[in-house]
Amino acid sequence: MKKIEIIGICAVVVLTVCSFTSAQAAQVTLRFSDWHLTEDVWNKSLNEGMDIFHKRYPNIKVTLEPVSYGEKETKYTVESAAGRAPDVFHVHAFSLPMFFGKGYAKDLSPFIEKEGPGFLDAWYPLPIELMKHNGKMHAMPGDYMTMVLFYNTEMFKAAGLDPNKPPKTWDEFLDYAKKLTRDTNGDGKIDQWGFGTLGAKSPGFSLRFGPFIWSFGADYLTPDMKRSALDSAEAKEAFAFFVELYTKHKVVPPGLTAMGAQDVRTQLAQKKVAMILGSGWTPPIVNKINPDLKAFEVLKAAPAPVKRKQATAIWLSSWVMSPNTKHPNESWTLMKFITSKEIELKWFVDNRVTSSRKDVSGVAPEILNDKFASVLASQLPYGKVEPQIKQWPEIMDTFNTSLQEAVVGMKKPEKALAEAHERINAILAR
Amino acid sequence: MDLGIRIKDRHMWMVFVLPGVLLLVLVLGFPAITSLSYSIKPEKAGPSSYTLSNYTNLLKDPFFGKTFWNTAVFVFLSVASHMILGLAVAMVLNRALPAKPLFRLIALLPWVVPDVVAGIIWKWMFNPLYGALNDLLLKIGFISTQVEWLSNPKLALFSVILVNLWRGFPFVMLILLAGLQAIPRYLYEAAAIDGASKWQLFIHVTIPGLRKMIVVALALDIVWEVRRFGLIQAMTQGGPGILTEVLSTYTYKQYFQFFRFEYASAIAMVMTVVLLFVSLPYIWMISQEE
Numbered sequence: 001m002k003k004i005e006i007i008g009i010c011a012v013v014v015l016t017v018c019s020f021t022s023a024q025a026a027q028v029t030l031r032f033s034d035w036h037l038t039e040d041v042w043n044k045s046l047n048e049g050m051d052i053f054h055k056r057y058p059n060i061k062v063t064l065e066p067v068s069y070g071e072k073e074t075k076y077t078v079e080s081a082a083g084r085a086p087d088v089f090h091v092h093a094f095s096l097p098m099f100f101g102k103g104y105a106k107d108l109s110p111f112i113e114k115e116g117p118g119f120l121d122a123w124y125p126l127p128i129e130l131m132k133h134n135g136k137m138h139a140m141p142g143d144y145m146t147m148v149l150f151y152n153t154e155m156f157k158a159a160g161l162d163p164n165k166p167p168k169t170w171d172e173f174l175d176y177a178k179k180l181t182r183d184t185n186g187d188g189k190i191d192q193w194g195f196g197t198l199g200a201k202s203p204g205f206s207l208r209f210g211p212f213i214w215s216f217g218a219d220y221l222t223p224d225m226k227r228s229a230l231d232s233a234e235a236k237e238a239f240a241f242f243v244e245l246y247t248k249h250k251v252v253p254p255g256l257t258a259m260g261a262q263d264v265r266t267q268l269a270q271k272k273v274a275m276i277l278g279s280g281w282t283p284p285i286v287n288k289i290n291p292d293l294k295a296f297e298v299l300k301a302a303p304a305p306v307k308r309k310q311a312t313a314i315w316l317s318s319w320v321m322s323p324n325t326k327h328p329n330e331s332w333t334l335m336k337f338i339t340s341k342e343i344e345l346k347w348f349v350d351n352r353v354t355s356s357r358k359d360v361s362g363v364a365p366e367i368l369n370d371k372f373a374s375v376l377a378s379q380l381p382y383g384k385v386e387p388q389i390k391q392w393p394e395i396m397d398t399f400n401t402s403l404q405e406a407v408v409g410m411k412k413p414e415k416a417l418a419e420a421h422e423r424i425n426a427i428l429a430r
Numbered sequence: 431m432d433l434g435i436r437i438k439d440r441h442m443w444m445v446f447v448l449p450g451v452l453l454l455v456l457v458l459g460f461p462a463i464t465s466l467s468y469s470i471k472p473e474k475a476g477p478s479s480y481t482l483s484n485y486t487n488l489l490k491d492p493f494f495g496k497t498f499w500n501t502a503v504f505v506f507l508s509v510a511s512h513m514i515l516g517l518a519v520a521m522v523l524n525r526a527l528p529a530k531p532l533f534r535l536i537a538l539l540p541w542v543v544p545d546v547v548a549g550i551i552w553k554w555m556f557n558p559l560y561g562a563l564n565d566l567l568l569k570i571g572f573i574s575t576q577v578e579w580l581s582n583p584k585l586a587l588f589s590v591i592l593v594n595l596w597r598g599f600p601f602v603m604l605i606l607l608a609g610l611q612a613i614p615r616y617l618y619e620a621a622a623i624d625g626a627s628k629w630q631l632f633i634h635v636t637i638p639g640l641r642k643m644i645v646v647a648l649a650l651d652i653v654w655e656v657r658r659f660g661l662i663q664a665m666t667q668g669g670p671g672i673l674t675e676v677l678s679t680y681t682y683k684q685y686f687q688f689f690r691f692e693y694a695s696a697i698a699m700v701m702t703v704v705l706l707f708v709s710l711p712y713i714w715m716i717s718q719e720e
Contacts, residue, residue, distance in 0.1 A: 255558040257670040
């Protein structure tokens with residue numbers, strides 16, 4: 001081999017190695033964490049989403065970090081305090097004030113300004129407002145869903161109720177619940193209940209209680225969020241109505257205070273209860289628990305019943321960028337991708353969660369023609385969010401504690417609510 | 431030894447001990463000092479850099495008082511039941527049983543199960559609709575309707591303690607079994623020759639022979655039970671109301687759910703002081719032996 005050929009081959013090898021190593025060096029790895037990664041249906045969907053992302057952005061590698069629903073705040077708090085939080089992570093909107101207060105969420109306004117004017121116009125105004133801290137965007141909105149009534153049409157028929165006429169008022173709801181609470185096997189013992197709901201101290205509790213308190217015309221706090229509003233006659237009525245579903249009318253299965261969201265969905269899946277309050281996630285999860293139920297066929301959704309005004313709770317999640325990220329531009333690319341119109345629609349098709357983007361939830365035929373999502377979307381104008389203040393988790397825990405005390409008969413509902421009122425005022429005055 | 435610097439032989443122990451001490455300071459000392467410094471910081475930024483307000487607020491917090499009481503009941507009943515059952519099982523397993531290793535393995539199994547897993551399993555067992563426990567008791571006619579083990583205010587704390595008995599007795603059993611095997615046989619034989627009854631053998635030979643092991647088991651079990659968290663969090667999250675709320679779950683709640691780092695640190699420091707007092711007999715006994 002001639003000298004010149006050897007030199008040529010060597011040059012090609014060196015250039016190939018150099019270009020490979022420089023491509024390797026340019027690749028950035030991001031840590032992405034989401035509690036949905038622990039859920040079968042969502043996990044598959046998120047992995048597919050990341051495959052699309054990797055094809056479009058080969059220079060960014062995303063590693064997935066699952067976390068349980070109940071532990072996500074703990075994980076992100078500890079890691080943020082240590083300066084090692086994932087680059088992008090997913091939390092409840094009502095956790096945001098605490099993350100904002102501690103400086104655990106990066107200011108996104110420089111990235112949004114670069115996207116040009118009108119970038120945020122694609123989203124509903126309410127979720128955008130809730131993502132702001134000191135007037136600047138510190139998170140991007142994700143899932144945006146209303147709580148509605150899910151019911152089993154076959155159990156309605158068996159109880160002599162018309163499955164096309166779900167209860168419209170809370171009084172009607174109570175009447176339905178009584179008819180659906182039955183002894184189905186004739187052994188003299190009740191084995192089916194009208195309504196399943198959460199009573200455990202869980203973040204999901206406030207979502208299920210919101211349709212009661214707001215529809216009765218009450219609220220947890222005064223409009224300026226400085227004092228408890230639980231001393232109103234409407235609040236007392238809503239509280240007593242909820243408690244008596246269990247204590248007086250017995251239309252809720254035993255063990256209420258230990259029941260979490262998954263327990264209640266299991267009750268619906270196993271035909272132990274006929275109605276629950278849920279949202280877009282309910283049909284796929286119930287179907288997963290008991291495929292024999294044929295949840296997508298048997299279940300129907302209806303707006304939450306009304307007392308004085310139509311109102312329900314809104315579930316809103318948010319995407320946060322860690323202030324400690326070493327790759328803010330790439331993290332923003334990832335956040336923009338997972339909140340894009342195309343991918344938000346994918347999240348809906350795969351997981352039945354409606355989007356905080358109005359160009360998805362407001363117009364997509366996939367949502368408007370879906371028997372569950374169309375009901376969820378129709379309720380967005382009546383949705384309310386929990387107060388976005390840092391004391392909210394403590395206030396809700398205090399309220400939940402008092403409700404449990406009333407449910408198990410430790411205190412009369414009026415006394416339990418009065419104590420909650422006093423304690424919440426003490427928390428707000430601190 | 432020549433490492434470039436000359437270390438006298440009588441000082442060599444320092445070299446060997448140093449890595450361990452540094453590791454301890456890093457993993458125990460640093461978090462402890464951080465907690466202490468948090469506990470004396472005001473919750474709201476103000477002119478004062480340090481304050482005892484988090485500690486004085488503890489005294490005004492009605493939930494803290496009830497939680498402290500719940501912890502005392504939980505720890506007392508858990509440790510007492512661990513000692514009784516642990517000693518009983520240890521004495522059975524110390525006898526000449528067939529397949530003794532198999533029985534020892536079975537007795538140890540609850541201890542191997544992680545706290546949270548045990549809590550979730552037992553929460554299902556206690557479920558009023560699907561739970562195995564209610565189903566069994568209904569079938570044998572012991573109860574006529576579903577019992578709300580974790581929702582009944584009279585039963586909730588005791589249901590958790592019952593699970594903790596199952597979960598924690600093997601540790602005590604293991605320590606006491608080691609103690610029983612160390613008691614010389616001739617003591618029993620001599621006492622038996624003197625006409626001692628089984629009860630007298632137990633009171634005058636077994637218990638004195640186990641004295642040190644009982645102190646060790648008591649001290650360690652109390653420390654662990656004060657810190658018990660996963661089991662209660664998985665089963666009740668402190669409910670109904672705050673009937674099963676203990677100091678560890680309350681601290682967790684204040685820290686990770688309410689983000690009150692300073693207040694949570696003050697609770698953690700109180701727990702540390704209580705545990706230090708509880709550990710004193712154990713520390714004293716160890717130092718006496720040395």
